[in-house]
Amino acid sequence: MKERSYEGLVAGMRERPTIFDAEEVLRKDYKVKFPDRRAITMWNTPEISQFRGVQEEMDEEEERRYNAQVEHLEIRREGRQNETATPEMDSPRAPAEQAVPGRPPRGHGRTERST
Numbered sequence: 350m351k352e353r354s355y356e357g358l359v360a361g362m363r364e365r366p367t368i369f370d371a372e373e374v375l376r377k378d379y380k381v382k383f384p385d386r387r388a389i390t391m392w393n394t395p396e397i398s399q400f401r402g403v404q405e406e407m408d409e410e411e412e413r414r415y416n417a418q419v420e421h422l423e424i425r426r427e428g429r430q431n432e433t434a435t436p437e438m439d440s441p442r443a444p445a446e447q448a449v450p451g452r453p454p455r456g457h458g459r460t461e462r463s464t
Contacts, residue, residue: 391397398404428434 395404
């Protein structure tokens with residue numbers, strides 16, 4: 350016959366871990382040695398990155414963006430001065446989607462080729 354006492358029932362079950370058990374494991378574990386962070390900090394400084402050539406690439410990219418923005422603003426300023434419509438250059442499809450007066454939109458209809 351089966352034993353129905355508390356000790357008999359508990360003997361077949363595993364003990365559920367608690368937060369105190371986790372704290373005990375952490376206390377017994379060895380300390381992790383992390384690498385010295387000074388080397389990483391120095392590697393990422395502007396002076397070292399310039400030496401590595403990273404800063405030059407970033408400066409070139411910034412210069413390209415600046416020039417594109419200046420060109421875009423000059424086009425819009427000229428359009429405002431001449432009172433002409435300037436295409437929105439925010440998306441690559443914008444100029445093609447804008448209709449030209451007296452002309453059907455591009456890409457619609459077929460043209461027949463003589464063979």
